[in-house]
Amino acid sequence: MKSIKTILAAILFLISFISHAQPNAGGAKFKVTGKVIEKSTNLPLEYSTITLKSTTNPNSVFGGITNNKGEFSIDVASGNYNIVIEFISFQPNEINNKSITQNTNLGTIILDEGAKQLDEVIIRAEKTTVEIKLDKKVYNVGNDLMVKGGTVSDILDNIPSVSVDVEGNVSLRGNENVKILIDGRPSNAISVTDALRLIPADAIDKVEVITNPSARYDAEGGGGILNIILKKGKNQGLNGTLIANTGYPENHGLSGTLNFKGEEFNLFTTQGYSYRNSPGNSFTNSRYLNDDNSTRDYMYENRENERLNKSYNGNFGFDWFLSKSLTWTNTLNYRKSSGNNIDDVFQDYYDVDFIYDYTRNRVNEEDSKSENIEFSTNFTKKFKKDGHKLTVDGSFSSNTDNNIALITDSTNNSAIVATDNTLNNQEQSRNLIQADYVLPIGKNTQFEAGYLGNFIRNITDYSVIRNGIPFPQFTNTLEYKEKVNALYTQFGTKFNKLSMLYGLRWEDSNIDVNQLATNDFNNKKYNNFFPSAFFTYEISETSDVSLSYSKRIQRPRGRQLNPFNNLSSNVNIFIGNPDLDPAFTDAFDLGFLKKWSKITFNTSMYFNITNDSFQFVRRPNGDFQDGIPVIISTPINLAKEYRTGFEFTLNYSPYKWWKLNSNFNFFYNETDGDFSYIDNNGDEIIQNFDNKATSWFARLTSKINLPYKIDWQTNMTYNGSQRTAQGKNLGVFAMNLAFSKDVFKEKATISLNVSDLLNSRKRISETYLPGQVDSYGEFQWRERQITLSFTYRFNVKKNEREKPRNGNGGDDGGDFQG
Structure with a gap:
């Protein structure tokens, strides 16, 4: 788990850096390009991170991420750099002391899944993980064993704070006055209870538990809101x-x-x-x-x-x-x-x-x-x-x-x-x-x-x-x-x-x-x-x-x-x-x-x-x-x-x-x-x-x-x-x-x-x-x-690798994190 923590910390650092870092004033600028793919399938790795650290100035750091084709293009000041290409669950690829004095194409970079890291990530992906935001909790259903062959009702009964009684009625923290949303919208079924029994569990990507909804959400639901987000394609x-x-x-x-x-x-x-x-x-x-x-x-x-x-x-x-x-x-x-x-x-x-x-x-x-x-x-x-x-x-x-x-x-x-x-x-x-x-x-x-x-x-x-x-x-x-x-x-x-x-x-x-x-x-x-x-x-x-x-x-x-x-x-x-x-x-x-x-x-x-x-x-x-x-x-x-x-x-x-x-x-x-x-x-x-x-x-x-x-x-x-x-x-x-x-x-x-x-x-x-x-x-x-x-x-790994795309029901862009 230590290696994953290191990668996550690096990614958080990169996000912060990309938003705020300033290039060296007055220096020449060159483009560093390339493509990142996965070794076992040759598929492009979207959202891979590329970090370039100057070997002479520790404060000179550049970075970027790959697009949906696995390609990247980063503007870099001239100099010598140690380059690290990373993706969660894959072994990083390092290029040390690379001289950048002109536009440089690093070619196709291959990332391999390390055995130790892969075991750790699979364990993580197999359980229902939680992401805590200011006004909600997001449970990534993953490959929860309890819901195989089941329905949405079975998924909800495995989510913390949520329970489903013997008749299929859903309650949140013991309160049955719950508003059920599917992809951010009210269920169009006449009977929500029946609808939850019809939708297969394997169609669900994640569940948002909103115990105290903000003004962004429908005011209905005295006990809170459950937003069920269906799976949508992500991989190239x-x-x-x-x-x-x-x-x-x-x-x-x-x-x-x-x-x-x-x-x-x-x-x-x-x-x-x-x-x-x-x-x-x-x-x-x-x-x-x-x-x-x-x-x-x-x-x-x-x-x-x-x-x-x-x-x-x-x-x-x-x-x-x-x-x-x-x-x-x-x-x-x-x-x-x-x-x-x-x-x-x-x-x-x-x-x-x-x-x-x-x-x-x-x-x-x-x-x-x-x-x-x-x-x-x-x-x-x-x-x-x-x-x-x-x-x-x-x-x-x-x-x-x-x-x-x-x-x-x-x-x-x-x-x-x-x-x-x-x-x-x-x-x-x-x-x-x-x-x-x-x-x-x-x-x-x-x-x-x-x-x-x-x-x-x-x-x-x-x-x-x-x-x-x-x-x-x-x-x-x-x-x-x-x-x-x-x-x-x-x-x-x-x-x-x-x-x-x-x-x-x-x-x-x-x-x-x-x-x-x-x-x-x-x-x-x-x-x-x-x-x-x-x-x-x-x-x-x-x-x-x-x-x-x-x-x-x-x-x-x-x-x-x-x-x-x-x-x-x-x-x-x-x-x-x-x-x-x-x-x-x-x-x-x-x-x-x-x-x-x-x-x-x-x-x-x-x-x-x-x-x-x-x-x-x-x-x-x-x-x-x-x-x-x-x-x-x-x-x-x-x-x-x-x-x-x-x-x-x-x-x-x-x-x-x-x-x-x-x-x-x-x-x-x-x-x-x-x-x-x-x-x-x-x-x-x-x-x-x-x-x-x-x-x-x-x-x-x-x-x-x-x-x-x-x-x-x-x-x-x-x-x-x-x-x-x-x-x-x-x-x-x-x-x-x-x-x-x-x-x-x-x-x-x-x-x-x-x-x-x-x-x-x-x-x-x-x-x-x-x-x-x-x-x-x-x-x-x-x-x-x-x-x-x-x-x-x-053509898709057991552990969902890519960042979920924004779209219906995701609400990604509207979440204020502070």
């Missing part, structure tokens, strides 16, 4: 990757990336097909209560799920280098999937003495189809000054989801009680226009400004036909329209060791929620300012402390708003609330970073105050099914929610062959508010939702390099228990295991991973409603999964 010439996987339960897939980069164009495509079966199960044991909380009777519900999904995911795009400073990027994405979900529910009924009465069987057979198409375009104009640029983005998409289900309801004497046909069709269109301008001012100051227009229209057509007769209680067409226009500006500067970033964002929202079947039209208009501020103080070269603030918004959407939604169970029914208001959050964060030779420690304390936060309540609706009260679950706005906590991430490398990464998060959550409703007797029932709860989760990842170039990775997580206003969620432990080995001279990799080794990844909950129900339930969305994958690379 023709290169690509082919990945095949198989597993049990059925998990078969074939995907590939292909890229061709020339002088004026860069063409890239990703294509993939998957066939997945995700069996799951759940049970809920309920004891129904009288008004005095004595037992009335029991109902035990057991559920088995078989979810089969076939999906295609593909894109095609090109970068057109109109000039050295202007790039035009166009990408067409297309996703299509079809699924079959069989939900087999058994309800066993018992009397007050727990003597068995009868069994009801509900079978829900659902067929679903989804199709999504998106066209995105980007112009990036770079000006002469480093970091000065203008980007203009457009994204236009349409998405359709069609779900048809047949629900049969029978008792254990095989007599059909009821047959329900449900139809749930959704159509969504989204148009997004965005412009961002970045202007560096001097050495340590930067100004930013931009505009975002986000326009959404979603129509949900839901209907139920029971025994051939329309069921109006569950039949409706919901139209949702959202128009958001936003302006922002930011100013960042640095004084000595203090970096500051101030921002202000203004968003104008115009929301329509229309229930067409009942002619109930709701319009909500509001505009708000969203300030942000970030401060970072560099205590030393190895440690710094930061303080940040931002204001956020969480708009209700989808099933949260639709009052006609779900009938998979006849006694536990979820309905949306079309009158939900947005929730606003004030977020504060205090962070500390410290680096040692083998340890990196990053910790933060955070505090959020949310007004009108969303909470889910359960209440009887007055209906009964065979004497069992129907329980409705619905979201409401409560008065306030307070969330505070602290987390830390610790990276430790005790040995060259062993790396540990741990993440711990502890948080305290307090809600303050009351909910009232009128029961079937006409009485007002008031539920007090004042609640104080603590919870925590921990993740530990270990990676060991075994003999014969076999890598072994273990991932363990524990989600602590948490009290809710109406019960408790119990703690859950889970473990993943993975092995990999390189073959064919590191051009290919074989990986075996086991997701949920102990088959323990479940949601376990207790619910208690006085005078109504006392229940215990366990829900497992996906059972243990075993996956074997094979990856083959051509």
Whole structure:
């Protein structure tokens, strides 16, 4: 690792030097040119560094980097120089005491991968590395063994501070109010959770974790933002990757990336097909209560799920280098999937003495189809000054989801009680226009400004036909329209060791929620300012402390708003609330970073105050099914929610062959508010939702390099228990295991991973409603999964060598580093 530190230090020195060094006054100037290539493939090495140090004057230093052809041209004063040509993971090439008295061509310079250095870099590239910036953390996914053959959801569940529950819901530091972006833009899918399960993990380059977003970003997401950046071609010439996987339960897939980069164009495509079966199960044991909380009777519900999904995911795009400073990027994405979900529910009924009465069987057979198409375009104009640029983005998409289900309801004497046909069709269109301008001012100051227009229209057509007769209680067409226009500006500067970033964002929202079947039209208009501020103080070269603030918004959407939604169970029914208001959050964060030779420690304390936060309540609706009260679950706005906590991430490398990464998060959550409703007797029932709860989760990842170039990775997580206003969620432990080995001279990799080794990844909950129900339930969305994958690379090394290109979603030029 010492050699890598030396190279990195040299590169940082060069960057600083190139920006500020002055040539010898009055001396003759000559051009030093050449080309750098890789020995094993003869491919050009873009971004190689060339350093020329005078043998007589240590202050006379010149330098430069290679272009995409591996070529360089450096203006140098006359004299004698020691020349060093370097690239990370390659042995440097040195030319000593070279006399420069005229224009000089050094010819083709070949760099070779040294065995010791290469081993170190491969170890580094194989783990998920992190780059810490002023307002975000960037996790380079690399070749994480845990996600081979998986999806984006699997990647997110391996990122520190991020967790994915058994239903696929994503939370950041325990907060589910997270905004998901893909390549810097909102996901165009109707269901973000479903979209994350469709995109293969191998299509992902890196994930940006933004716990406290600045004004540059969309103000939505009270818990923060996750920006998922897809892979795009970087290497010169023709290169690509082919990945095949198989597993049990059925998990078969074939995907590939292909890229061709020339002088004026860069063409890239990703294509993939998957066939997945995700069996799951759940049970809920309920004891129904009288008004005095004595037992009335029991109902035990057991559920088995078989979810089969076939999906295609593909894109095609090109970068057109109109000039050295202007790039035009166009990408067409297309996703299509079809699924079959069989939900087999058994309800066993018992009397007050727990003597068995009868069994009801509900079978829900659902067929679903989804199709999504998106066209995105980007112009990036770079000006002469480093970091000065203008980007203009457009994204236009349409998405359709069609779900048809047949629900049969029978008792254990095989007599059909009821047959329900449900139809749930959704159509969504989204148009997004965005412009961002970045202007560096001097050495340590930067100004930013931009505009975002986000326009959404979603129509949900839901209907139920029971025994051939329309069921109006569950039949409706919901139209949702959202128009958001936003302006922002930011100013960042640095004084000595203090970096500051101030921002202000203004968003104008115009929301329509229309229930067409009942002619109930709701319009909500509001505009708000969203300030942000970030401060970072560099205590030393190895440690710094930061303080940040931002204001956020969480708009209700989808099933949260639709009052006609779900009938998979006849006694536990979820309905949306079309009158939900947005929730606003004030977020504060205090962070500390410290680096040692083998340890990196990053910790933060955070505090959020949310007004009108969303909470889910359960209440009887007055209906009964065979004497069992129907329980409705619905979201409401409560008065306030307070969330505070602290987390830390610790990276430790005790040995060259062993790396540990741990993440711990502890948080305290307090809600303050009351909910009232009128029961079937006409009485007002008031539920007090004042609640104080603590919870925590921990993740530990270990990676060991075994003999014969076999890598072994273990991932363990524990989600602590948490009290809710109406019960408790119990703690859950889970473990993943993975092995990999390189073959064919590191051009290919074989990986075996086991997701949920102990088959323990479940949601376990207790619910208690006085005078109504006392229940215990366990829900497992996906059972243990075993996956074997094979990856083959051509004209591209296992460790991604090149600097990522700027473009959609990268945000490279707009990051103020101070």
